[in-house]
Amino acid sequence: MALIEIVRPDTDESQSGAHRVFTFFRDRLLSGELKAGDRLLAERELALALGVSRPVLREALRSLAMLGLLDIQHGRGAFVRAADASVLGHALTLCLAPQPNILDDVLQARIAIECQAIRLACERASERDLQAIACILDMLALSFDEPETGGGADYAFHLAIVRASGSGALMKIYEAISPLLMRSHVERRRDTFREPAITSRLVDAHREVFLSLARRDPDQAERALREHFLIGDELRRKNLISNYQPQEMKS
Amino acid sequence: MALIEIVRPDTDESQSGAHRVFTFFRDRLLSGELKAGDRLLAERELALALGVSRPVLREALRSLAMLGLLDIQHGRGAFVRAADASVLGHALTLCLAPQPNILDDVLQARIAIECQAIRLACERASERDLQAIACILDMLALSFDEPETGGGADYAFHLAIVRASGSGALMKIYEAISPLLMRSHVERRRDTFREPAITSRLVDAHREVFLSLARRDPDQAERALREHFLIGDELRRKNLISNYQPQEMKS
DNA sequence: TGCCTTAGAGTGGTAAGACCACGGACTGAC
DNA sequence: GTCAGTCCGTGGTCTTACCACTCTAAGGCA
Numbered sequence: 229m230a231l232i233e234i235v236r237p238d239t240d241e242s243q244s245g246a247h248r249v250f251t252f253f254r255d256r257l258l259s260g261e262l263k264a265g266d267r268l269l270a271e272r273e274l275a276l277a278l279g280v281s282r283p284v285l286r287e288a289l290r291s292l293a294m295l296g297l298l299d300i301q302h303g304r305g306a307f308v309r310a311a312d313a314s315v316l317g318h319a320l321t322l323c324l325a326p327q328p329n330i331l332d333d334v335l336q337a338r339i340a341i342e343c344q345a346i347r348l349a350c351e352r353a354s355e356r357d358l359q360a361i362a363c364i365l366d367m368l369a370l371s372f373d374e375p376e377t378g379g380g381a382d383y384a385f386h387l388a389i390v391r392a393s394g395s396g397a398l399m400k401i402y403e404a405i406s407p408l409l410m411r412s413h414v415e416r417r418r419d420t421f422r423e424p425a426i427t428s429r430l431v432d433a434h435r436e437v438f439l440s441l442a443r444r445d446p447d448q449a450e451r452a453l454r455e456h457f458l459i460g461d462e463l464r465r466k467n468l469i470s471n472y473q474p475q476e477m478k479s
Numbered sequence: 480m481a482l483i484e485i486v487r488p489d490t491d492e493s494q495s496g497a498h499r500v501f502t503f504f505r506d507r508l509l510s511g512e513l514k515a516g517d518r519l520l521a522e523r524e525l526a527l528a529l530g531v532s533r534p535v536l537r538e539a540l541r542s543l544a545m546l547g548l549l550d551i552q553h554g555r556g557a558f559v560r561a562a563d564a565s566v567l568g569h570a571l572t573l574c575l576a577p578q579p580n581i582l583d584d585v586l587q588a589r590i591a592i593e594c595q596a597i598r599l600a601c602e603r604a605s606e607r608d609l610q611a612i613a614c615i616l617d618m619l620a621l622s623f624d625e626p627e628t629g630g631g632a633d634y635a636f637h638l639a640i641v642r643a644s645g646s647g648a649l650m651k652i653y654e655a656i657s658p659l660l661m662r663s664h665v666e667r668r669r670d671t672f673r674e675p676a677i678t679s680r681l682v683d684a685h686r687e688v689f690l691s692l693a694r695r696d697p698d699q700a701e702r703a704l705r706e707h708f709l710i711g712d713e714l715r716r717k718n719l720i721s722n723y724q725p726q727e728m729k730s
Numbered sequence: 731t732g733c734c735t736t737a738g739a740g741t742g743g744t745a746a747g748a749c750c751a752c753g754g755a756c757t758g759a760c
Numbered sequence: 761g762t763c764a765g766t767c768c769g770t771g772g773t774c775t776t777a778c779c780a781c782t783c784t785a786a787g788g789c790a
Contacts, residue, residue: 286538287542302782311577316574324648397585496744555753760761
C-alpha cells in the first residue's frame with residue numbers, strides 16, 4: 229500500500245513526456261519497486277510531482293493500463309496489477325495476425341513448449357503434479373464423448389504437464405498461445421469429433437503420455453507426446469479431405 | 480495509404496471512451512482493415528469523427544503506440560506499423576520480471592523453440608537456408624576467439640535455424656525471448672569464455688548440429704542440439720563452482 | 731443507542747481552447 | 761536551376777473547468 233515515492237525522472241531526455249512517464253513507471257515495475265496491489269498517488273498529485281500536465285500523465289497511465297500493468301478504477305484510484313499472460317496473448321495475437329496459416333503454425337509452438345515441458349516434468353514433477361495429471365486423465369476418459377467437457381479436460385491435461393515442468397517461462401508462453409490454440413481447436417473440432425474409434429485412440433494416447441511421464445522417462449515421454457500430436461494432425465488431414473470431397477470445389 | 484473510413488463505434492457501451500477507441504483501432508488492425516503503412520486522419524479530425532475529445536483520443540493512440548502498433552511522428556501524422564516482436568519481448572519481460580531465476584528459466588523456452596524449429600527445419604529448410612547457416616558456421620569457426628563477433632555469430636547461427644523452420648510463430652516467440660536471452664548470455668559470458676578447449680568444443684557442437692540438419696535427420700539434429708545445450712549448462716556449472724571456490728564465500 | 735440516509739471530499743473521466751514544436755511543401759529571390 | 765525563407769498542417773503540451781463515481785463520516789431518525 230505504499231504510495232510510491234517520487235523522484236523526478238530527469239534522465240531520458242529526447243523522449244516526449246508521456247513516453248518518459250511511461251518508462252518511468254515501467255522501470256519501477258521491472259525493478260520491483262512497485263509491487264502488485266500498490267496504489268498510485270492521485271493523478272493531479274502525480275502530474276505535479278512528475279512535472280507534466282494531467283492529460284500527459286493520463287496518456288502514460290492509460291497505456292500502462294492497456295498493457296494490463298495498472299488497474300485504474302473510477303473514483304478509487306490506480307493500482308498496480310500483477311502482470312498476467314493475457315497481455316502476452318493479445319500481443320502475440322497481434323503480432324501473428326497478419327501472417328497466413330497462423331492457426332496451424334501456432335500448433336508448432338505448442339508442440340515445442342509441451343515437448344520441452346514434459347522433459348522437464350520428468351525430472352521435476354512432484355507427486356502432487358502427477359496425481360493432478362492422473363486425475364485429469366480420469367476425467368478425460370470419462371468425458372471423451374462429450375464435446376465441451378472433453379475438450380476442457382484435454383486442454384487441462386496438457387496445461388498440467390506444462391505446469392509440472394516448473395518453468396515459469398514455458399508456462400507463460402503456453403498461456404500466451406492458448407487463446408490462439410483455442411481458436412484453432414474450435415475450428416478443428418467442428419467435425420473431427422464423435423467417432424468412437426478416434427476418441428478411444430485419443431484417450432490411449434494421453435494415457436501413454438502420462439505413463440511415460442510417471443516413469444520419468446524423458447525420451448519416451450516426448451516420443452509419446454509427438455505421436456499424440458501426429459495422430460491429431462493425421463485426423464485433421466483426413467477430415468480436410470473428407471470435407472472437400474463431397475462437394476467438389478467450393479470457390 | 481487509405482485514410483481509413485470512419486464508422487462511429489456505437490457498440491461497446493460500458494467501456495470508457497479511451498478504451499472504446501483503443502479496441503476500435505485494435506479490431507481494425509486485427510481484421511486487416513488497417514494495414515501497415517496506412518496513415519490515420521489527423522487527431523483533431525479523428526476525435527471529431529469518433530465523437531470524443533482530443534485528449535481521450537490521444538490516450539488511445541498513445542496506448543497503441545506503446546504497444547508498437549502505431550508510429551506517431553511529430554509534425555507528420557500517425558502511421559500503422561507492422562507489429563514486430565519487440566513489444567512481445569517487452570511484454571514477456573514484464574510478465575516474467577517478478578519470478579526468480581528468470582534468466583535460467585528462459586533458457587528452457589529457448590531449448591523448446593529451437594528443438595522444435597530444427598525438426599521442422601529438417602523438413603522444410605531450403606537450400607538457401609542451409610547455405611546461410613553454413614556461412615554463419617564459417618564465421619563462427621573463424622571468430623570463436625573474439626568475444627563480440629563470436630557471440631554475435633553464435634546468436635545468428637541459432638536464429639538462422641529458427642528462421643529455417645519456416646514457422647512464423649516459433650520465430651516471433653524466439654525473437655520475443657531473445658532480449659532476455661541476451662541478458663542471460665551477457666551474465667554468463669563474463670568469465671566462461673577464452674579457454675581454447677572449450678571454444679573448439681563449441682564450434683564442433685555447432686558443426687554437428689548443422690550436419691544433422693543438412694542430412695535432414697530430425698531425431699539426430701535434436702539430439703545434437705540438446706547435447707550442445709547440455710555442454711553449455713555443464714560449463715556454466717563448472718564456472719559457478721570455480722568462481723566461488725577461490726574466495727571462500729563472498730557475502 | 732443504533733441504523734439509515736445524505737452530503738461532502740477525493741478520485742478518475744471528459745471536454746474545450748489555446749499555444750508550442752516539428753516537418754514538409756510551396757514560393758520567392760538569387 | 762537552386763537555395764532559402766515562409767506558411768500550413770501535424771502532433772505535443774498545458775490549463776481550466778466540469779462531470780461521474782466511491783467512500784466516508786456526520787447528521788437525523790426511529
